[in-house]
Amino acid sequence: MLGPDAKKKTNHLALLALVLTCTLLFLSHLTRPWQLYEEVPFLAQDEELQDAPAAPTNKVAVILETRPLGNLVPLILHFSSILGPEWPIHIFTSPLNAMAFQLCPSFNRLLNSGGVHLQALPPGVPEDYPFHEPYSRSVFLTQSWLWERLEPAEHVFFFTSNxxxxxxxxxxxxxxxxxxxxxxxxxxxxxxxxxxxxxxxxxxxxxxxxxxxxxxxxxxxxxxxxxxxxxxxxxxxxxxxxxxxxxxxx
Structure with a gap:
């Protein structure tokens, strides 16, 4: 039999353990990778192309890149500043890259203004698709999915990380x-x-x-x-x- 003091101490320890457990569960919930992926403003295949405010345009710029390259954000910001708002940039990339991009306040401002748009790859295409390999890139560009995704644009400007x-x-x-x-x-x-x-x-x-x-x-x-x-x-x-x-x- 435990005395009153021992019972009180045991209850305190149990309460502390419960609080710690709940805290850890809460933190793990906040940092689950798949939850972060879900928060990336990618568009499902059956959604409209545009979900950020932007002026209607028949011109778009496109970069296809799944590699986590260090120059992507400054490169995209530069291209956007030179091309102007008439050429919104559509970035077809991986969820991991999209998360990294959105750690940059200047990129988020451009994203919120409609200057850039994050786009998911089509179903069945791996998140690390090698767009930097000429053959793989050419195969992707011969599919109708990309061009349907960019409608109603009549002029498409492609650029790469180099x-x-x-x-x-x-x-x-x-x-x-x-x-x-x-x-x-x-x-x-x-x-x-x-x-x-x-x-x-x-x-x-x-x-x-x-x-x-x-x-x-x-x-x-x-x-x-x-x-x-x-x-x-x-x-x-x-x-x-x-x-x-x-x-x-x-």
């Missing part, structure tokens, strides 16, 4: 809308191959391509284009290019 548009460029993306398809050539020989960073089969000739992604003062660059001996010239014209150079996995 591409950059230059703030000092005299032309804007809208200056190229008369062409069906334009982008950055991957090879040193003009038109030899089209890079995946800023996409080009087009009718404008060499002059248009030089304005867009070649020459001394282009609209933008893709990392694979720039030779080492040209880097100083590139950085003088487009110092923000360094953001695309640090597309390393966190």
């Amino acid at each position: 591409s950059m548009i230059c703030a000092k460029a005299e032309k804007t993306l809208d200056d190229f809308l008369e062409y069906d398809f334009i982008g950055a050539p991957m090879g040193r020989k003009l038109g030899a191959e089209v890079g995946e960073g800023e996409s080009a089969e087009f009718r404008g000739g060499k002059e248009v391509c030089c304005w867009f992604a070649l020459g001394e003062e282009p609209f933008g660059y893709e990392l694979v284009q720039v030779a080492d001996e040209k880097m100083d010239d590139v950085l003088r014209w487009c110092p923000e290019y360094v953001i695309s150079m640090f597309n390393m996995t966190l």
Whole structure:
């Protein structure tokens, strides 16, 4: 038999254990990864494309990236500032990336204003889908799902983690809308191959391509284009290019 003092002490210990248990359960509930995933403002496949306030537009910018790269947030913020609100950016990514993006107040401001939109990948596509691999990316782009998701946009601008548009460029993306398809050539020989960073089969000739992604003062660059001996010239014209150079996995 326990005395009154022992019973009182036992009751206090039991109460303390109950409080600690409830606290731990509450904290674990708040930090469950799957609950955080559910809070990410991704859109289900049957929902409308747009769930944040934004002006109607027939132009969209798109980045497809599932890797947790350190340069994604500054890269996206830069592209948004140069492209402007007429080109809202749709980010097709993983829940893990979406959570990381939303730790940044400047990204959240852009998200809430409709300047960027987080998009889930379609059912059956793994969260780590290798968009950085040219073949996998091409396979994804040949499916109708993405294009239906971007409706009613008539103009789509793709960029990647290793591409950059230059703030000092005299032309804007809208200056190229008369062409069906334009982008950055991957090879040193003009038109030899089209890079995946800023996409080009087009009718404008060499002059248009030089304005867009070649020459001394282009609209933008893709990392694979720039030779080492040209880097100083590139950085003088487009110092923000360094953001695309640090597309390393966190």
